[in-house]
Structure formats: structure tokens, C-alpha cells
Amino acid sequence: MSRTTGRADEMSVASVPTSTAEGGTRPPRRGVRLDKVGLYGLLSVAALTALFPLLWLLSGSLQSLTELLSNERFLPADPQWHNYVTAWVQGELGIYLRNSVLYTGSAVIGILLVSSLAGYALARLDFAGKGVFTFVILAVMIIPAPAMFLAQYKLLISLNLTNNPVGYVLILITSGIPMSTLIMRSFFVSQPRALEEAAALDGAGPLRIFWNVILPLARPGMAAVAVIQGLGAWNEYLMALVLFEDNSLMPVQRGLTAFTSAETPQQQILLAATTISIVPVVIFYLMAQRHIVKGIGAGAIK
Amino acid sequence: MMTQHLAVPARRRTAPRGRRALRRNLIGWSFLAPAIALIGIFTITPFVQAILLSFQSWDGVSPDTPWVGLANYDFVASDPIFWASMRNVVFFGVVGFVAGNGVALGMALAVNSVTRGRTFFRTVFYLPGVLSVVVVGLLFSFILAPGSGILNRLLGMVGLGMLQQNWLGEPAVALPAVAAVFVWFHWGFGFLLFLAGLQDVPKELYEAAELDGANRWSKFRYITWPQLAPVTSIVSLLTLLAALQIFGTVQVLTNGGPGHHTMVPTLAIYNEAFVNWRYGSAAAMSVIFGGALVLLSVIQLAITRRRSRA
Numbered sequence: 001m002s003r004t005t006g007r008a009d010e011m012s013v014a015s016v017p018t019s020t021a022e023g024g025t026r027p028p029r030r031g032v033r034l035d036k037v038g039l040y041g042l043l044s045v046a047a048l049t050a051l052f053p054l055l056w057l058l059s060g061s062l063q064s065l066t067e068l069l070s071n072e073r074f075l076p077a078d079p080q081w082h083n084y085v086t087a088w089v090q091g092e093l094g095i096y097l098r099n100s101v102l103y104t105g106s107a108v109i110g111i112l113l114v115s116s117l118a119g120y121a122l123a124r125l126d127f128a129g130k131g132v133f134t135f136v137i138l139a140v141m142i143i144p145a146p147a148m149f150l151a152q153y154k155l156l157i158s159l160n161l162t163n164n165p166v167g168y169v170l171i172l173i174t175s176g177i178p179m180s181t182l183i184m185r186s187f188f189v190s191q192p193r194a195l196e197e198a199a200a201l202d203g204a205g206p207l208r209i210f211w212n213v214i215l216p217l218a219r220p221g222m223a224a225v226a227v228i229q230g231l232g233a234w235n236e237y238l239m240a241l242v243l244f245e246d247n248s249l250m251p252v253q254r255g256l257t258a259f260t261s262a263e264t265p266q267q268q269i270l271l272a273a274t275t276i277s278i279v280p281v282v283i284f285y286l287m288a289q290r291h292i293v294k295g296i297g298a299g300a301i302k
Numbered sequence: 303m304m305t306q307h308l309a310v311p312a313r314r315r316t317a318p319r320g321r322r323a324l325r326r327n328l329i330g331w332s333f334l335a336p337a338i339a340l341i342g343i344f345t346i347t348p349f350v351q352a353i354l355l356s357f358q359s360w361d362g363v364s365p366d367t368p369w370v371g372l373a374n375y376d377f378v379a380s381d382p383i384f385w386a387s388m389r390n391v392v393f394f395g396v397v398g399f400v401a402g403n404g405v406a407l408g409m410a411l412a413v414n415s416v417t418r419g420r421t422f423f424r425t426v427f428y429l430p431g432v433l434s435v436v437v438v439g440l441l442f443s444f445i446l447a448p449g450s451g452i453l454n455r456l457l458g459m460v461g462l463g464m465l466q467q468n469w470l471g472e473p474a475v476a477l478p479a480v481a482a483v484f485v486w487f488h489w490g491f492g493f494l495l496f497l498a499g500l501q502d503v504p505k506e507l508y509e510a511a512e513l514d515g516a517n518r519w520s521k522f523r524y525i526t527w528p529q530l531a532p533v534t535s536i537v538s539l540l541t542l543l544a545a546l547q548i549f550g551t552v553q554v555l556t557n558g559g560p561g562h563h564t565m566v567p568t569l570a571i572y573n574e575a576f577v578n579w580r581y582g583s584a585a586a587m588s589v590i591f592g593g594a595l596v597l598l599s600v601i602q603l604a605i606t607r608r609r610s611r612a
Binding site: 296 | 323326334340349352355409419428430432441444445490571595600
């Protein structure tokens with residue numbers, strides 16, 4: 001217990017002056033308490049800064065236009081719930097959200113399949129040229145999107161896959177593969193081999209072992225990949241902007257910008273539409289938080 | 303933490319011979335086949351095509367893409383918008399790097415040293431990070447609006463009316479304002495990684511240091527900081543790359559304006575291609591900018607590798 005309080009010191013900037021000023025005549029407890037107050041103060045300011053724009057969004061989406069523009073009060077006097085109905089209908093959010101769910105879902109399934117196959121091969125199978133593939137994956141991860149999106153667009157034109165869900169999902173899958181393969185690989189490396197060896201002794205082939213033995217056990221690794229790639233696919237914007245022309249095919253991020261520029265909706269309606277668009281991702285975040293934190297760590301540190 | 307697995311598998315390299323070897327290789331490569339096909343078609347082909355396209359002229363429609371030699375590069379070299387965007391993005395990089403990483407590390411240290419409410423703060427601090435660039439752009443275009451924006455109103459309320467600004471319309475203010483939005487959006491990512499790194503620092507090190515009478519600063523300087531070094535270098539690189547590739551937030555917030563004061567390279571490339579219909583010079587821009595980013599990553603990785611060997 002005392003150790004944890006003692007470590008409040010690491011926030012040295014905030015805490016050192018108070019404690020030295022207090023030192024000597026007063027008992028140390030007081031300095032520790034002041035440290036804590038300062039720390040919680042700092043954390044609360046940061047939390048408020050992170051939350052305030054979202055709270056304002058929520059509040060603004062429930063105000064009437066005159067109330068919103070006059071900016072008289074922070075909370076809506078009389079919550080205008082019908083803003084949400086208008087936003088949903090005018091903004092065609094049902095279509096966009098359905099598209100986003102579809103694209104994100106297909107991309108995640110595709111990424112999981114491809115990257116667990118490749119990650120398993122890298123972790124467990126023995127064959128020539130493995131190092132070459134690992135190197136290519138690392139090299140591909142370094143190529144940034146701004147260097148590619150133009151040529152990807154040109155390629156999809158020649159494949160007749162622009163303005164087409166299949167083309168978009170294939171791009172989403174491909175961009176998720178390198179990192180996911182590395183995550184799956186390190187997951188498989190950390191797993192015991194006993195079950196696979198037993199299955200091999202029973203005469204099961206590699207694909208059968210993979211499908212019946214490996215994949216069911218790989219759930220924790222796949223969960224990390226799924227949440228992080230799912231978030232990425234849901235929030236993808238650049239390729240959606242470049243590829244889609246028909247509103248009926250757009251995912252929600254692209255749909256939102258289409259809504260702002262084409263219809264010039266009233267501000268409170270746009271705020272309501274924005275709120276609707278973040279509800280799924282915020283709920284998902286609050287539910288799958290542990291996996292997300294783990295996935296981000298795994299993805300970044302590889 | 304898992305980095306060591308990456309260095310080519312330490313298994314025996316004695317290649318099995320004959321038909322068995324062929325079978326093994328076949329099985330191995332067939333597991334990789336889907337990944338190879340997708341990366342080959344949708345990453346490597348476009349990568350090569352982007353380079354080729356930078357020596358060609360293309361209007362985005364016609365099947366005809368004549369070779370023009372270095373003309374695109376000549377054009378880009380004298381394009382003030384592109385170079386303005388490069389200067390601006392350096393500013394984003396520096397602010398994202400210094401402010402973003404500074405806040406992330408500070409808050410990770412703070413959360414790590416309190417006992418109550420850790421989960422709450424962690425949840426809240428990463429919350430902005432799950433939003434999309436479009437949502438963040440829209441949200442702050444309202445918050446920072448000159449007349450009805452809540453920020454100006456709040457400043458007026460607390461008696462700081464002289465700080466009120468046309469945040470996104472004033473050339474001198476717009477770039478820092480957009481950079482601040484980026485930091486708000488992105489610092490939670492570094493925070494999560496720093497926090498995980500702090501929790502991996504062995505407690506015994508601090509206990510030993512306390513026995514030796516180390517003060518707070520020297521514990522940070524000689525234990526926390528060196529122990530965090532691997533995390534710091536990854537977070538720095540990823541934050542820097544994210545800041546340099548900023549696109550959607552800027553497009554929605556300012557679309558590069560006022561003038562070109564918040565133009566960034568990815569947006570300049572997009573506009574050159576999809577607004578001006580000059581795909582060739584857009585490709586030349588993406589080769590220049592993409593090449594710079596690749597170089598940056600390679601240098602950073604080389605430094606990290608050398609440091610971890612030393």
C-alpha cells in the first residue's frame with residue numbers, strides 16, 4: 001500500500017514542489033495527500049478535456065437550431081428527440097450503417113482467415129523461404145497509405161472494382177494482413193505444441209489440424225486482431241472517399257461527409273447524425289475494452 | 303515485449319530432402335498463398351504502379367497514359383501548394399511528437415501512480431481514439447466555429463474573451479488549432495502503450511532504489527525512463543507517422559485552408575488527382591512524400607535495432 005502511494009512521485013513536475021515545501025515541519029502524510037489531490041486534479045482536467053467535446057455533441061444534438069446558435073445554455077431546455085429521427089431519415093444513416101457493418105464484418109472475417117493461416121505457417125510449419133515472406137511483410141508495413149491510394153484506385157479501375165463493395169473490402173483485408181499476421185504468429189509461437197503433435201500422430205493432415213485443432217484454440221489471438229482491425233475498418237475514410245460514388249454503397253464515414261456537403265443539413269441535425277454514427281463504436285469500445293487495449297499493444301509492439 | 307520472436311526463427315535450417323521437402327514447402331506456401339495473393343495484387347502492384355505513374359501523364363479516365371519522363375517531378379518541384387503542405391506537416395509532426403507524446407507519457411505516469419479510478423481514466427483517455435477522422439473533423443468544426451462555437455463562448459464566460467479567435471479561419475492560428483485537434487484525438491494511443499509499459503517495469507527496481515534513498519526524479523531518470531525506452535521508441539515512431547499522414551481530419555476541418563495554411567501532403571495528393579485531374583503529378587508527389595516516410599521508418603528502425611544490440 002505504502003509503496004503505491006510512494007510512487008505518486010513519478011509525476012514529478014506536479015508533485016515535487018508541494019512536498020518539498022511541506023517537508024520538515026509537517027508529517028509526511030500531508031505531502032502525500034496533497035500529491036494525490038494534485039494528481040487527481042490533473043487527471044480530472046484531462047478526463048474533462050477528453051469528454052467535453054463528446055458531451056457537447058450529445059447536448060447539441062438535442063437542441064433546437066435557435067438554441068444551438070444562440071449558445072445560451074449548455075444543456076437543452078427541451079430535448080428535441082425528433083432531431084434523431086430527422087437525421088436518420090434525411091441522412092440515410094440506415095443505409096450507411098448497414099454498409100459499414102457489412103464491410104467491417106467481411107473485412108474482419110477475411111483478415112482473420114488469411115492472417116491466421118499465414119501466422120500459423122510462420123510459427124509452426126517448416127519450409128524454405130519463410131524468412132523472405134517475413135521480410136516482405138515487414139517491408140509492406142512500412143509503405144504508407146499516402147504512397148498507395150492513388151495507384152490502388154487505378155488498379156481497381158482496371159479490375160472494374162471501383163464503386164464496388166468487393167473492391168473496397170479486398171483493400172481493407174489487404175491493409176490489415178501484415179500486422180495481423182505478425183500478431184497471430186506471436187500468438188501461435190506462445191502456444192504449446194502438444195495438441196497439434198497428438199493430432200498429427202492420429203494421422204490428421206496440416207489443414208485439418210489447422211481447422212479443427214488450432215483455430216478453436218486461437219480465439220484470444222483472433223479476438224485481439226478482430227477488435228483492432230474492426231475499429232480500423234469501421235473508421236476507414238481515405239479509400240472510401242476515393243472509391244465510392246453511389247450513396248447507396250457508402251460506409252458511414254463517407255456517408256457523413258456526403259450528407260454534410262450535398263444536403264447542407266441544419267447543424268443540430270448533423271450533430272444528431274454524427275452522434276448516431278459513433279454510437280456503435282462507443283458501445284463496442286466500452287464492451288470490448290480489454291481486448292482493444294490488448295490488441296493495440298500487440299499490434300504496436302508486434 | 304514480443305519483438306524477439308520476429309528475428310528469423312531460430313529453428314534448425316537443415317532443409318529436408320527430396321519429395322518430403324517438396325511436400326513441406328508446398329504445404330507451407332499454400333498456407334501463405336492467400337496472403338501472398340492479396341499483398342501481391344493490392345499492395346505491391348500498386349506500389350510499383352505508383353512509381354511508374356509518376357513518370358506518366360494520366361487524366362484519370364482515358365486508357366492512354368503516355369510517358370513524360372521527369373515532367374511530373376519538374377511540375378511538383380515548383381508547386382508552392384505541395385511544398386507548403388510539406389512544411390505544414392513537419393509542424394504537425396513536431397507538435398504531435400512533442401505534445402502528443404508528452405501528454406501521453408505524463409498521463410500514463412499519473413494514472414499508474416493512483417490507486418482508484420485507473421480503469422475509469424484509461425477508458426476515458428482512449429475514448430477519442432475510437433472515433434473516426436470524419437467525426438473528429440465535424441465535431442471540432444463546430445466547436446471551433448468563430449461565431450457560435452462553444453470554445454469561444456467558454457473563453458468569454460471565464461473572462462478570457464481576448465483569447466477568442468476565428469480558430470480555423472485565421473492563417474496564423476489555424477495550423478496550431480488543427481494540430482491541437484490531432485493531439486486531442488491521438489494522445490490516448492501513446493498513453494495506452496506507455497501505461498502498459500509502466501506496468502511491466504519490475505517493482506523490485508523501485509524498492510531497491512528506495513532502499514538506496516533515491517529521490518523521485520532519480521527513480522524516474524534511472525529506472526522508469528530506461529525501462530520504457532523500447533515503448534518510447536515505438537510510440538514515437540507511430541505517433542510521428544500518424545501525424546505526418548494526417549488527412550481526413552484536415553479535409554473535414556479546413557480542407558487545407560485558409561489559403562493553404564493547413565494543407566497537408568496527403569490532401570495535396572488527393573486534390574491534385576481527384577480535383578485537378580493530374581494523376582501523374584499526384585503520383586510524383588506520393589512518391590516524394592511516401593519515400594520520405596519510408597526513409598524515416600527505416601532510419602528509426604535501424605537506430606532502434608542498433609540500440610538494442612548495444
